[in-house]
Amino acid sequence: MSTIAARRRAPSWTGVIGATDHKVLGRNMLIAAFAFFIAGGVFALLMRLELAQPGMQLMARDSYDELFTMHGSTMVYLFVTPLALALGVYLVPLQIGAADISAPRVANIGFWLYVGGGLTMESGWLTDIGPGRAGWFSAYPLSGSDATPGFGMDLWVLGVILATAGVGLVGACLLGTIMRRRAPGMTMLRMPVFTWTELVTCLMVIGAFPVLILVMVLLYLDRQGVHVFQGFNGAIDYQQLFWFYGHPVVYVMFFPFFGAAAEAIAVGAGRRWFGYEASALSLLAFTALSMSVWAHHMFTTGGVHNAYFSLTSTALVVPAGIEYLGMLGTLVGGAIVFRTSFLFALAFFIQFLIGGLSGIFVASPPLDYHAQDSYIVVAHFHYTLFAGSIFGFFAGVYHWFPKAFGVRLREGLGKLQLALMVVGTNLTFLPMFFLGQEGMPRRVATYPASTGWGTLNVLETVGAFVIASGVLVFVVNVLSSLRSHVAAGPDPWDGHTLEWATSSPPPRHNFELLPPVRSYAPLLDLKQSGEWPRARRPEEALA
Amino acid sequence: MVFTGRHHGLTLPAGLGDTGHQYAHLFDIYVPIALGVWVAITLAVGVALFRYRRRPGRAPSGRHTATRLEASYAVVLACTVAALLYLTFTTEDEVDALPRKPGLVVHVTGAMWNWRFDYPAYGISIVAGTVRPGTLYVPTRTEVLLELRSIDVVHSLWVPATRIKKDVFPGAEEELGLKFPRAGTFRGVCAEFCGTHHADMTFSVRALPPARFRQWAERNRGLRQGESA
Numbered sequence: 147m148s149t150i151a152a153r154r155r156a157p158s159w160t161g162v163i164g165a166t167d168h169k170v171l172g173r174n175m176l177i178a179a180f181a182f183f184i185a186g187g188v189f190a191l192l193m194r195l196e197l198a199q200p201g202m203q204l205m206a207r208d209s210y211d212e213l214f215t216m217h218g219s220t221m222v223y224l225f226v227t228p229l230a231l232a233l234g235v236y237l238v239p240l241q242i243g244a245a246d247i248s249a250p251r252v253a254n255i256g257f258w259l260y261v262g263g264g265l266t267m268e269s270g271w272l273t274d275i276g277p278g279r280a281g282w283f284s285a286y287p288l289s290g291s292d293a294t295p296g297f298g299m300d301l302w303v304l305g306v307i308l309a310t311a312g313v314g315l316v317g318a319c320l321l322g323t324i325m326r327r328r329a330p331g332m333t334m335l336r337m338p339v340f341t342w343t344e345l346v347t348c349l350m351v352i353g354a355f356p357v358l359i360l361v362m363v364l365l366y367l368d369r370q371g372v373h374v375f376q377g378f379n380g381a382i383d384y385q386q387l388f389w390f391y392g393h394p395v396v397y398v399m400f401f402p403f404f405g406a407a408a409e410a411i412a413v414g415a416g417r418r419w420f421g422y423e424a425s426a427l428s429l430l431a432f433t434a435l436s437m438s439v440w441a442h443h444m445f446t447t448g449g450v451h452n453a454y455f456s457l458t459s460t461a462l463v464v465p466a467g468i469e470y471l472g473m474l475g476t477l478v479g480g481a482i483v484f485r486t487s488f489l490f491a492l493a494f495f496i497q498f499l500i501g502g503l504s505g506i507f508v509a510s511p512p513l514d515y516h517a518q519d520s521y522i523v524v525a526h527f528h529y530t531l532f533a534g535s536i537f538g539f540f541a542g543v544y545h546w547f548p549k550a551f552g553v554r555l556r557e558g559l560g561k562l563q564l565a566l567m568v569v570g571t572n573l574t575f576l577p578m579f580f581l582g583q584e585g586m587p588r589r590v591a592t593y594p595a596s597t598g599w600g601t602l603n604v605l606e607t608v609g610a611f612v613i614a615s616g617v618l619v620f621v622v623n624v625l626s627s628l629r630s631h632v633a634a635g636p637d638p639w640d641g642h643t644l645e646w647a648t649s650s651p652p653p654r655h656n657f658e659l660l661p662p663v664r665s666y667a668p669l670l671d672l673k674q675s676g677e678w679p680r681a682r683r684p685e686e687a688l689a
Numbered sequence: 690m691v692f693t694g695r696h697h698g699l700t701l702p703a704g705l706g707d708t709g710h711q712y713a714h715l716f717d718i719y720v721p722i723a724l725g726v727w728v729a730i731t732l733a734v735g736v737a738l739f740r741y742r743r744r745p746g747r748a749p750s751g752r753h754t755a756t757r758l759e760a761s762y763a764v765v766l767a768c769t770v771a772a773l774l775y776l777t778f779t780t781e782d783e784v785d786a787l788p789r790k791p792g793l794v795v796h797v798t799g800a801m802w803n804w805r806f807d808y809p810a811y812g813i814s815i816v817a818g819t820v821r822p823g824t825l826y827v828p829t830r831t832e833v834l835l836e837l838r839s840i841d842v843v844h845s846l847w848v849p850a851t852r853i854k855k856d857v858f859p860g861a862e863e864e865l866g867l868k869f870p871r872a873g874t875f876r877g878v879c880a881e882f883c884g885t886h887h888a889d890m891t892f893s894v895r896a897l898p899p900a901r902f903r904q905w906a907e908r909n910r911g912l913r914q915g916e917s918a
Binding site: 380467 | 701708719756758759767774781801841842843861876879882
């Protein structure tokens, strides 16, 4: 029974804390991010319980403010962003044929800074006045010491600084890995699509994260009595600086999951990604534009030039459209097998589309004047981040779990999880578009009964618990699959890229032998020319 | 019909005044396009899934690029972007235009968690929010100019029926022009999160025919904090 290496390797505490193997680091980061996901999810469920009916039932108003602040902050700073890089830390060295990540000790320090920052932020719950409660972007002057006094809010600021610095360090190491550690033959235009998405993600991390650290340091000083942000210009400057980080980070929280979904689509369709060069070019265009769209969060402030930011934001349609062409082109001409990872990837593309199309809507200032700060915006970004990115993440989990742990996740439970999550997600977030159009502002703990919003709100609350049950099924699936005795083997899905050319889990330095790299699907090339054995897909093995 | 910019929803009236119509005009172009694109892509994916499901004896295609298709598709996307932006820019110019000769000027002050509406022409001052429910009275068919400022944090004045909101900052004055084509009572809220009682920073808007508005204003000349009996 010792064929499953995952269980053979007993982790030592020093090995975990001082990890320099990118696989251990990546796994640590995934586990930490998932723990924060559960916390942020519990905050969301509590919010949904309060919102199910008009009036206040469960909690004080400040508690609701703390919950939505910590829900958003936990999900953005401590879950999705670190998760996006954690996938890269685990997979990129394997995909580009590297033995390890660049500067692994720095990356490990980054990981612990992130965990420390997360705990710092959450420890605000233990202070007498509660944690941060000024929203995940904590606009000034609300986030100043007059409007939001208390040590919990200071801890929030410090937590953001630490976590962002940590994730930024990890991003820098990953960027170094991609630029400097590619195997012979692995040119930039032979990197797998997922690695491309991690590359552009790291570029945005390097460009945007220092600005957030700066603005948080300034906010901290301001809270300690140094007057930094004063008057109208101070308030506008805070928003400018924050969103200069805040918009690129939206794509940091998107690209790697798009990359994961793209790999699952390609392998599920049995053919390489369609329009690879165009996709890579669009990712770069996307990244460039992402640094110039930030003030579309500020259309209603009267402090920015709306037309410019509307132009750059709407222009995102072009690179985004190209990625969708790549997805469709990969399906057309394929030999599609409907595995859980493939289905999650499909759900990613179809549901994200709702988020993307509503994004074009809010990129138009006259439409945004109504939508801004309403539930339309809440619906929009949950369709991108949850209905999109998180489904892309699960596509990646079902796809790469056997590589990391040596065993496959159960397909039946996986499809049950998918069904629950698709139903729950749309039940939760679709009604939000209608509530926002009706005039429901975001971040309200209650609403008048006379508005008639109770019905849609209670539906959303039910939806949120359906999502939670889907997540529970996932946890059960992981725990029960890890007990499985059936080894997945090196290449369970007949993969296309280098990570499938080594054992599962891979050895300490990843490869006993590196196959030649001739394209962005190196293993598929070798399989097609008969130089590498085709994996019998599990469906065939069963038949 | 829910999916039009003008819809009558649960309790929200159809878009009011110029801003309401401008919103409806853009909404009725953007939303049908978005819905059409979503349906088209979903259908295309559905057809591809069925047509290219794995079947014995059929290998996947080796074709993985089509430069001309990709380039012409990008051109179509770019033209769509240009068309949408043209519509947005021309509409925004109209929406952002402030009334040159407003029939009524109201100074609006936002504070945690109340609005104060001052009518300089009549010496009237009305407070709405957590201290008391209050109403902003305006004449119908008249350009109303709101001059907005805050004394503490950022607020945002939103009357959903007019489909427009404006952020209210400390240390600067923002302006918002509104027009109410018909008499009625409408809901107003603070849209920007501003602390504990953000949800209660609400007010009513009461649009009266101009003659009745003048009557109301004359009767309440000099009124502080209160409403007419």
